[in-house]
Amino acid sequence: MAQLDGAAFRAWCRGWRPLGRRGWITAVLAVLVAGLLALHSSVPNSLGNFGSLLETFLPWVGLAVPLLLVAAVLRRSATALAAVLLPAIVWLNLFGGLLFDKNSGKGDFTVLTHNVAAGNSDPAGTARLLNGSGAEIVALEELTGKAVPTYEAGLAAAYPYHAVEGTVGLWSKYPLSDVSQVDIRIGWTRAFRATVTTPQGPLAVYVAHLPSVRVKFDRGFTAGQRDVSAQALGDAIERESLKKVLLLGDLNGTMNDRSLAPITSQMRSAQGAAGDGFGFSWPASFPTARIDQIMSKGGLRPTASWTLRADGSDHRAIAASYRY
Numbered sequence: 001m002a003q004l005d006g007a008a009f010r011a012w013c014r015g016w017r018p019l020g021r022r023g024w025i026t027a028v029l030a031v032l033v034a035g036l037l038a039l040h041s042s043v044p045n046s047l048g049n050f051g052s053l054l055e056t057f058l059p060w061v062g063l064a065v066p067l068l069l070v071a072a073v074l075r076r077s078a079t080a081l082a083a084v085l086l087p088a089i090v091w092l093n094l095f096g097g098l099l100f101d102k103n104s105g106k107g108d109f110t111v112l113t114h115n116v117a118a119g120n121s122d123p124a125g126t127a128r129l130l131n132g133s134g135a136e137i138v139a140l141e142e143l144t145g146k147a148v149p150t151y152e153a154g155l156a157a158a159y160p161y162h163a164v165e166g167t168v169g170l171w172s173k174y175p176l177s178d179v180s181q182v183d184i185r186i187g188w189t190r191a192f193r194a195t196v197t198t199p200q201g202p203l204a205v206y207v208a209h210l211p212s213v214r215v216k217f218d219r220g221f222t223a224g225q226r227d228v229s230a231q232a233l234g235d236a237i238e239r240e241s242l243k244k245v246l247l248l249g250d251l252n253g254t255m256n257d258r259s260l261a262p263i264t265s266q267m268r269s270a271q272g273a274a275g276d277g278f279g280f281s282w283p284a285s286f287p288t289a290r291i292d293q294i295m296s297k298g299g300l301r302p303t304a305s306w307t308l309r310a311d312g313s314d315h316r317a318i319a320a321s322y323r324y
Contacts, residue, residue, distance in 0.1 A: 022075055022076070022080075023071075023072055023075040024077075026075060026077065026083070027079050027080045029064075030072075030083035031086060033065070034089075036054070037058070037062075037091055038090045041258055045258075049259075056253065056254050056257055057288065058256045059098075062091040064087065065084060065087050068083075068084045068087070069084050095278075098278055102274050103274060103304040104303045104304070105303055106303065106321065107301075107320075108198070108200050109136045109198055110136055110319055110321045110322075111137040111205075111319065111321075112137070112248075112308075112318070113138075113139040113140075113141070113249055113250070114126070114130070114292075114317035114318075115142050115292060115315040116142055117142050117314050117315065118144050120147065123147045123312065124154060125311055125312055126311045126312055127154025129308060130154075130155060130171075131155065131157075131158050133317070135319055136174060137172050137174070137246075137248075138170070139168070140168065140171070140207075141208075141250045144167070148164055148169070151171075158173070159172055161173070163194055165179070167188075167190055168189070170192075172196055174196050179193070180193055180194075182232075182233065183232060184208065184228075184229035186211055190208065191206065191233060193207075202244070203242070203246055204242040206236070206246065206249070207248050208247065208250075210229045210253070211225040212252055223252075226252050226253065230259060230263055233247075237263065237267070244299060244300050244324070247267060247293065247294070247295040247296070248294055249292070251293050254289055264295075266297055267296060268302070269293065269294070270302040270305040271290060271294070271320075273301075273302045273305075274304050275304075275305035276305075278290060279306070282314065282315050283314050284310040287316060292315055292316075301322060302322055303322065306318070
């Protein structure tokens with residue numbers, strides 16, 4: 001039996017073809033996937049904002065690599081196998097760093113942001129989750145008038161300072177001052193800034209909930225209003241007079257999305273610098289994208305970043321620790 005198996009294996013190996021037409025379709029597809037990953041910023045947004053849609057879920061393009069690998073092995077094509085290395089290398093170059101734990105220890109303070117969802121099935125449970133998070137500064141988005149009293153009561157003991165503007169709020173163990181709305185050009189308040197006086201010094205903290213995006217068959221990825229708001233928010237942050245700045249919120253976009261460049265070009269993601277894994281935050285039941293963000297500028301150094309367990313929201317809360 002062993003001899004037969006060995007003979008069969010040798011025959012299978014002899015069936016591999018380094019050249020020729022066998023496996024060329026797999027090889028071409030591998031090159032296309034590699035090109036899509038490497039040149040994603042060149043994919044135009046002119047047709048249904050397809051470029052931004054691709055960048056929102058860009059890490060998942062890597063799932064093509066194992067599928068192409070299986071196809072190359074089944075076709076016993078060395079050419080196809082070599083071609084599959086291209087998208088694998090490009091994907092690792094883009095996202096390989098996220099696969100390693102970059103936690104560098106305890107920070108001076110911890111911040112958290114959570115889209116608590118207007119339809120949250122258990123706001124009291126969410127308040128308990130926030131109380132147990134260990135965060136000193138907590139930003140909440142998608143607050144409703146009905147739910148605000150629940151959060152105010154549930155968080156009062158742990159967070160003596162808070163501010164709510166429109167549908168976004170900030171709870172803090174440290175004093176708040178200079179609270180002012182930020183106009184992100186949507187006609188109602190979904191962003192504001194506040195000065196948080198930490199034991200290490202003052203921070204400008206921006207809380208924002210950018211407009212939602214939708215995928216529609218007739219219009220593609222409808223993100224126009226989100227993009228206008230991203231520009232307005234980026235402009236406000238650029239004008240900030242305090243050196244050390246934090247942005248906490250639901251940006252309805254990932255760090256790869258070119259349309260968030262007015263913000264991402266000047267700020268550093270906590271997840272990218274100090275996280276462990278991709279830190280996907282939405283949807284809560286099976287997270288596939290990190291559209292909630294914690295970002296900083298001005299020398300603040302993230303030391304850890306993580307995602308909390310699911311609660312009554314359709315998002316998962318994310319947190320990060322910082323050294324001042």
